[in-house]
Amino acid sequence: xxxxxxxxxxxxxxxxxxxxxxxxxxxxxxxxxxxxxxxxxxxxxxxxxxxxxxxxxxxxxxxxxxxxxxxxxxxxxxxxxxxxxxxxxxxxxxxxxxxxxxxxxxxxxxxxxxxxxxxxxxxxxxxxxxxxxxxxxxxxxxxxxxxxxxxxxxxxxxxxxxxxxxxxxxxxxxxxxxxxxxxxxxxxxxxxxxxxxxxxxxxxxxxxxxxxxxxxxxxxxxxxxxxxxxxxxxxxxxxxxxxxxxxxxxxxxxxxxxxxxxxxxxxxxxxxxxxxxxxxxxxxxxxxxxxxxxxxxxxxxxxxxxxxxxxxxxxxxxxxxxxxxxxxxxxxxxxxxxxxxx
Amino acid sequence: xxxxxxxxxxxxxxxxxxxxxxxxxxxxxxxxxxxxxxxxxxxxxxxxxxxxxxxxxxxxxxxxxxxxxxxxxxxxxxxxxxxxxxxxxxxxxxxxxxxxxxxxxxxxxxxxxxxxxxxxxxxxxxxxxxxxxxxxxxxxxxxxxxxxxxxxxxxxxxxxxxxxxxxxxxxxxxxxxxxxxxxxxxxxxxxxxxxxxxxxxxxxxxxxxxxxxxxxxxxxxxxxxxxxxxxxxxxxxxxxxxxxxxxxxxxxxxxxxxxxxxxxxxxxxxxxxxxxxxxxxxxxxxxxxxxxxxxxxxxxxxxxxxxxxxxxxxxxxxxxxxxxxxxxxxxxxxxxxxxxxx
Numbered sequence: 001x002x003x004x005x006x007x008x009x010x011x012x013x014x015x016x017x018x019x020x021x022x023x024x025x026x027x028x029x030x031x032x033x034x035x036x037x038x039x040x041x042x043x044x045x046x047x048x049x050x051x052x053x054x055x056x057x058x059x060x061x062x063x064x065x066x067x068x069x070x071x072x073x074x075x076x077x078x079x080x081x082x083x084x085x086x087x088x089x090x091x092x093x094x095x096x097x098x099x100x101x102x103x104x105x106x107x108x109x110x111x112x113x114x115x116x117x118x119x120x121x122x123x124x125x126x127x128x129x130x131x132x133x134x135x136x137x138x139x140x141x142x143x144x145x146x147x148x149x150x151x152x153x154x155x156x157x158x159x160x161x162x163x164x165x166x167x168x169x170x171x172x173x174x175x176x177x178x179x180x181x182x183x184x185x186x187x188x189x190x191x192x193x194x195x196x197x198x199x200x201x202x203x204x205x206x207x208x209x210x211x212x213x214x215x216x217x218x219x220x221x222x223x224x225x226x227x228x229x230x231x232x233x234x235x236x237x238x239x240x241x242x243x244x245x246x247x248x249x250x251x252x253x254x255x256x257x258x259x260x261x262x263x264x265x266x267x268x269x270x271x272x273x274x275x276x277x278x279x280x281x282x283x284x285x286x287x288x289x290x291x292x293x294x295x296x297x298x299x300x301x302x303x304x305x306x307x308x309x310x311x312x313x314x315x316x317x318x319x320x321x322x323x324x325x326x327x328x329x330x331x332x333x334x335x336x337x338x339x340x341x342x
Numbered sequence: 343x344x345x346x347x348x349x350x351x352x353x354x355x356x357x358x359x360x361x362x363x364x365x366x367x368x369x370x371x372x373x374x375x376x377x378x379x380x381x382x383x384x385x386x387x388x389x390x391x392x393x394x395x396x397x398x399x400x401x402x403x404x405x406x407x408x409x410x411x412x413x414x415x416x417x418x419x420x421x422x423x424x425x426x427x428x429x430x431x432x433x434x435x436x437x438x439x440x441x442x443x444x445x446x447x448x449x450x451x452x453x454x455x456x457x458x459x460x461x462x463x464x465x466x467x468x469x470x471x472x473x474x475x476x477x478x479x480x481x482x483x484x485x486x487x488x489x490x491x492x493x494x495x496x497x498x499x500x501x502x503x504x505x506x507x508x509x510x511x512x513x514x515x516x517x518x519x520x521x522x523x524x525x526x527x528x529x530x531x532x533x534x535x536x537x538x539x540x541x542x543x544x545x546x547x548x549x550x551x552x553x554x555x556x557x558x559x560x561x562x563x564x565x566x567x568x569x570x571x572x573x574x575x576x577x578x579x580x581x582x583x584x585x586x587x588x589x590x591x592x593x594x595x596x597x598x599x600x601x602x603x604x605x606x607x608x609x610x611x612x613x614x615x616x617x618x619x620x621x622x623x624x625x626x627x628x629x630x631x632x633x634x635x636x637x638x639x640x641x642x643x644x645x646x647x648x649x650x651x652x653x654x655x656x657x658x659x660x661x662x663x664x665x666x667x668x669x670x671x672x673x674x675x676x677x678x679x680x681x682x683x684x
Contacts, residue, residue: 005629007639010539014593014638037399037509043589043601044401044435044502046509049391057379058400061386062446062481062499067488093386104404106448106497139404139497144535146409146495153488155448155481157404157499160386167379167388193486197352247385251356259385287347296356297349 011144013112020117020140027125031135035101038136045136047102047159055164059098063088064155067192068222073151074200075207075219078116081154082123083130084189087228088249089158090131091304094230095245095260097168097237098160100133108141109152120154131230133158170262172243177330178313179257179267181274182232183323184303186224190250191297195222198287213278221279229304232320236306241316244307248299254336255296257305266333272340273327277301291341302327353486355454362459362482369467373477377443380478387478389444389501397506401440405430406497409534410564415493416542417549417561420458423496424465425472426531429570430591431500432473433646436572437587437602439510439579440502442475450483451494462496473572475500512604514585519672520655521599521609523616524574525665526645528566532592533639537564540629555620563621571646574662578648583658586649590641597638599647599678608675614682615669619643633683644669 007014037046049056065081065088072081082105090100105124107117117140128135147153187195199205199218207219214221229247236242244260246253257267280301284294294300307330308316317324328339349356379388391398407423407430414423424447432442447466449459459482470477489495529537541547541560549561556563571589578584586602588595599609622643626636636642649672650658659666670681 003630005536005540005544005631006635007533007536010535012535014597017592037506038438043437044403044440044500046438047400047402048506049398049400049503051397055393056391058389058391058444058501059386060389060444060446060478060499060501062448062479064448064450064481064483064485066483067485070488095385096380096388098386102400102402104402104499106404106406106499108406108495108497136402137404139406141406141408141497143406143409143495146412146493151488153450153485153495155450155483155497157446157448158386159400159402159501161391164379164390191349193352193354194347194349198347202347250359255356288345289347293348 012142016112017142020112020114023114023118024121027121028135031125031128033134036134036136045102045104047134047136050161053163056161057164057167059093059096059160059162060158061089061092062155062157063092064153066189067196068189069154070196071207071219071222075223077223078119079123080223080225082120083127084226085154085156086124086127086131087226088189089156090133090228090230091247093158093160094233095168095247096162097166098162099234100131100158100160102134102136103128103156103158104136105138106155107138107152108143108147110144110147110149112142131228168242168244170244170260173261173265173307173330175265175330175332176310177243178308178310178326179269179328180306180308180316181302181325181327182229182304184299184301185227186279187222188226188299188303190299194297195283198283203286212282227303236316236319241312242306242308246305248303248305252296252298253302253305254338257336258334261330264332265330267328267336268331268339269328269336270339274301274325295338295341354484358454359484362454362456365456365460366463369463370477373467373470375476378476378478387444387446389476389478392503395505398503399506399509401435401438401502401504402500403431403434404497404499405434406495408531409538410531411496412538413549413561413564417565419565420461421465422565422567424462425469426568427496427498428466428469428473429568430531431498432475432570432572433589435500435502436575437510437589438504439508440504441576442473442500442502444476444478444501445470446478446499447480448497449480449494450485450489452486452489452491454484473570510584510586512586512602515603515607515649515672517607517672517674518652519585520650520652520668521611521670522648522650522658523644523667523669524571524646526641526643527569528621529564530568530641530645532641536639537625540625545628554624569645578658578661583654584648584650588647590645590647594638594640595644595647596678596680600676603672606674607672609670609678610673610681611670611678612681616643616667637680637683
């Protein structure tokens with residue numbers, strides 16, 4: 001028998017896709033600004049280059065959420081991962097001195113569940129508003145037999161702008177510059193494959209179980225939203241007080257700080273300079289993970305590192321308050337040395 | 343027992359990821375231009391806004407490849423899907439009159455196989471060069487137990503630019519304007535969930551089997567690269583001969599043409615105006631798919647539709663040659679009516 005076949009028979013419902021996309025229109029509209037020249041339904045999103053800049057340089061970055069998504073699936077909580085995604089991307093261009101202009105998301109799923117799509121994109125839109133960034137468009141892809149039931153992948157892409165002469169390219173960094181660490185809100189979006197193995201297999205916790213040493217469930221602790229450092233750091237950049245910045249993502253401090261230092265300079269970090277948050281201590285114990293590995297996989301409580309000239313240290317720390325600590329300095333050499341580790 | 347756990351034990355190999363990323367550096371470098379101000383390893387890619395424009399407007403789009411990827415997996419051929427992705431995105435901003443500036447990709451996989459990553463990103467880089475577009479960066483994510491072994495998802499984001507006064511926003515479209523169809527190279531990147539069901543289940547073909555009516559295998563026919571219309575259409579845009587353009591993607595002509603027409607105007611398409619390519623005829627027969635559904639899911643051989651004032655029709659068709667046909671006109675009303683369908 002050879003029944004007549006339609007797209008819907010094979011699991012792709014164009015009408016449902018249309019409905020889901022239309023339901024996102026208010027989210028896009030609410031995040032727009034005077035530079036947003038297009039509405040939902042356009043093939044491409046339109047954004048006017050801000051006027052009045054001398055030599056505007058676009059700064060762009062793409063990222064995903066990684067397997068933090070698995071914690072969202074298990075927790076049936078889909079409104080936080082979009083915020084993690086946007087904030088991660090915003091931080092990635094902030095380290096070059098840029099402020100975000102617009103964002104686009106890519107959401108791929110096996111079966112388009114309208115309420116899940118709305119929650120995910122709602123999180124994206126909320127974070128865009130919080131970062132004064134337009135949600136200019138995106139793609140919602142329905143890919144049956146690609147993703148497991150109830151699962152999806154989420155990626156995003158940000159475009160920001162910076163004056164050419166204000167790009168943080170490491171050239172202003174000098175030996176003796178102070179490293180200032182900024183508090184992380186949690187694991188941010190890195191190390192989740194290891195963290196999930198430890199929490200859900202080794203420690204034997206479920207997402208709703210209490211996490212040791214915290215007044216919160218394992219799911220809540222692991223889903224804590226990746227912090228955007230834009231509101232904290234933008235005023236310092238405005239003042240010209242920062243020589244370089246590193247976003248502590250996959251690879252940890254050792255992997256990320258050297259990326260923003262010029263050739264011939266390295267970093268010396270004193271791991272006793274701040275108190276490692278409970279979640280990382282529990283992961284190290286629960287998984288028997290060596291300290292060197294912990295610092296390579298996780299941010300260990302420091303989500304962003306600013307490189308600051310010594311004469312600006314007091315002003316910067318004064319402006320940042322208790323969310324920041326001096327944790328080392330720039331030295332001649334290469335790489336990042338972690339002292340007092342473990 | 344509680345063995346000490348590392349990231350690599352859980353399936354994430356940071357060293358392999360570093361190696362894979364470094365192997366992509368030449369691909370990124372080769373696609374750059376004078377506006378590309380950053381190298382590999384930077385958190386964000388830097389791109390100088392082109393000088394000399396009066397009111398530059400950025401045009402951006404995000405897309406994926408959909409389940410065409412499944413055909414690539416089955417064929418073990420990974421060098422074409424990146425080209426489909428870039429060309430799709432380039433076409434999506436071309437319809438608003440924009441030329442591409444830069445591109446970023448997102449590649450997510452369960453297990454980072456260096457040769458597969460190189461082939462996929464190599465295809466992305468090649469298409470970027472072909473479209474005179476910089477591959478400014480991207481994200482390669484290793485997500486164990488998220489994607490099946492040997493599988494990956496691929497998404498991309500393009501940013502282009504257009505002078506504000508040259509944006510194709512539909513305002514120049516008039517009743518009586520001619521619709522000119524441009525030849526598609528194949529299915530492009532739409533309708534693959536239905537097409538795969540028909541070819542591999544209903545027709546019972548393998549990727550290496552001959553495709554009926556073609557001197558090519560089923561895999562070759564289904565993997566044909568999504569065509570970029572940039573080189574064909576850019577000279578016409580330069581002349582100001584085009585009032586609007588629609589990229590025929592998911593939803594077909596009916597779903598996409600109305601997106602670029604102003605309120606109060608619709609389209610009348612004569613489906614006898616061109617010869618539907620063999621692949622679509624075989625899919626209709628093999629799946630018993632009603633004609634109305636075929637035209638809603640697939641491009642049916644027309645990958646792009648230009649809206650052209652009648653007085654420009656001869657010039658446009660002369661410039662385009664045999665790859666283009668007049669296939670209808672703009673009428674008062676709404677939507678797109680397909681005449682002679684079936």
